[in-house]
Amino acid sequence: MTQQSFDVERIRKDFPILTRELPGGRPLVYLDSGNSSQKPTQVIEAMREHMASHYANVGRALHVLGSESTEAYEDARSKIAAFVGAPSRDEVIFTKNASEALNLVAYSFGNPNNTDERFRLGPGDEIVISEMEHHSNIVPWQLLAQRTGATLRWFPVTDEGRLDVGGLDELVNERTKIVSIAHQSNVLGTVNSVSPILARVRQVGALMMLDASQSVPHQPVDVAELGVDFVAFTGHKMLGPSGIGVLWGRRELLDAMPPFLGGGEMIEAVWMDHSTFAPVPHKFEAGTPPIVEAVGLGAAVDYLTSIGMEEIKAHEKRLVTYALDVLQEVPGLTVIGPRTAIARGGTVSFTLEGIHPHDVGQILDDVYGIAVRVGHHCARPLHLRFGIPATTRASLYLYNTTAEIDALVRGLHHVQKVFG
Incomplete structure (x- = not known):
């Protein structure tokens, strides 16, 4: 078109x-789509059809309905991976919303179960966000700082509503472990330039995350092109249902991260005294997932792509x-x-x-x-x-x-x- x-x-x-x-x-x-978008008939009908004719739990049933439901769920993952340019669909993790996706990543830092140096966090280390963030990209990092003794710092905002990167080299430094900012502000509408911040992040050996809840629904977003390490977004702002969000992450980082929630389907094997875990993405999808919601989000991606x-x-x-x-x-x-x-x-x-x-x-x-x-x-x-x-x-x-x-x-x- x-x-x-x-x-x-x-x-x-x-x-x-x-x-x-x-x-x-x-x-x-x-005029409130930044809060939650409305849903096209194509999404409504895809969800209705799945519930009416194909619904069963996923990943754990050998019968016809189980196979059809699992196929539809994983097909939605593939659609979303293609939509955001993910190198592999296994890098797409379904969460219940963007808030959970952001919390999932924050949980990995300073976690004693994670021995990867990139996720070590303690007193003297720093986390960088910005003054224009949604609470979902503030509170998880505050809690992380409280847990670990790390310091939380932030980019200021100019009077014109732009990110003030004048002090970039001082703010993002050798003590920085992760920078997490909004790709697009939910209040100001500002679309932040990622490349200069990412260049500095790479220079100091830190990681970078984007809250893309307001950008993925409204503009082309290619995670490989962006070059960051993690991207979070949510289904209900992009014509899909509520109750489903997405975390994209680099495979090597996801492999290094400990599980966020424990339960069914995220395990490889369980004994009474220990467990081993499934590979990504299932390592981060404990319990019965949002099956019908994933189907709806896949239909939303089809709709957006068609336009x-x-x-x-x-x-x-x-x-x-x-x-x-x-x-x-x-x-x-x-x-x-x-x-x-x-x-x-x-x-x-x-x-x-x-x-x-x-x-x-x-x-x-x-x-x-x-x-x-x-x-x-x-x-x-x-x-x-x-x-x-x-x-x-x-x-x-x-x-x-x-x-x-x-x-x-x-x-x-x-x-x-x-x-x-």
């Missing part, structure tokens, strides 16, 4: 919820360029983050002078049926950095239109009249 042939109205027909009429006859205007990630990225760039322009018409509105579409995604967070974001969101929903997110978006340190308690966030995706952005602007004018 070329940029000229990107047909958003046709795409919208694949999403049943977008035709919903809210109480009072309000049409739904869904083309470059085309989706271009559509969202057109939308955010338009949004940044027309939002200037709203008096007292301040965008928190980059004011241009350069190196940024389709997430626009803002404040309205004198009006709390919770009031903004409530009126937009009650009067216009516009769904936005309000609050600190699980990024409270970033809001503290800008001296604000909360923002209103409109997050755009492949099914959004400029008409919906116009509705947002009309709604914001109405909010101001209410509080005028």
Whole structure:
């Protein structure tokens, strides 16, 4: 699908919820995909079909249903590996969300069961994150620092909402063991440049992880091209169901890491006094996995691939360029983050002078049926950095239109009249 042939109205027909009429006859205007995306019929039907005709547990049954279910589950792994350019499908680990994927990696550092030097962590060692992180990429590293006595440090954020890498060489140094940052900010929309940070990480012999929850759904992401060591993302933000996320990691590192959870299917053999473990990816997938969710995520990847990630990225760039322009018409509105579409995604967070974001969101929903997110978006340190308690966030995706952005602007004018 070329940029000229990107047909958003046709795409919208694949999403049943977008035709919903809210109480009072309000049409739904869904601008909250950064929180969780809506699901196309293709995903809904793939999950329904698997539950109706093929469902059984995976990896442990020799009957027909067990074989079909296992094949569908592993086929989803292959699709996701291809989608993100993973060299091997065995490097794709299913988790319940990106938070679990990030915690899985954090658990490996300073773990006495891991003797690999790259994962040794203690007093004097350092972990580096950034001020723009989602709590899921802050709290696991705080807990790791508390467990091990290591020091947590972070990149600051500029007034324009960009990562401040001016002190890169000092911040990432010989004491650094891992750097973990967002590929794209869930508040600012900023897309961070990975290569200069990675070059320094390699120079000092550290590892690097990306939280790609906001980038994988919206732009082409190739983990081999990026060159980092770990990437986490989640299914529910990329047209898939909730309850499933993905950790991609370099095979040699995954092999060196101890299991995160113990239980069925992650073992090779068990005795009463010890166990040996299955190879990756199954070493990290204890218990019955999210089978139907994996099938749904595989269908979501098929859907996104059929449209083309470059085309989706271009559509969202057109939308955010338009949004940044027309939002200037709203008096007292301040965008928190980059004011241009350069190196940024389709997430626009803002404040309205004198009006709390919770009031903004409530009126937009009650009067216009516009769904936005309000609050600190699980990024409270970033809001503290800008001296604000909360923002209103409109997050755009492949099914959004400029008409919906116009509705947002009309709604914001109405909010101001209410509080005028």
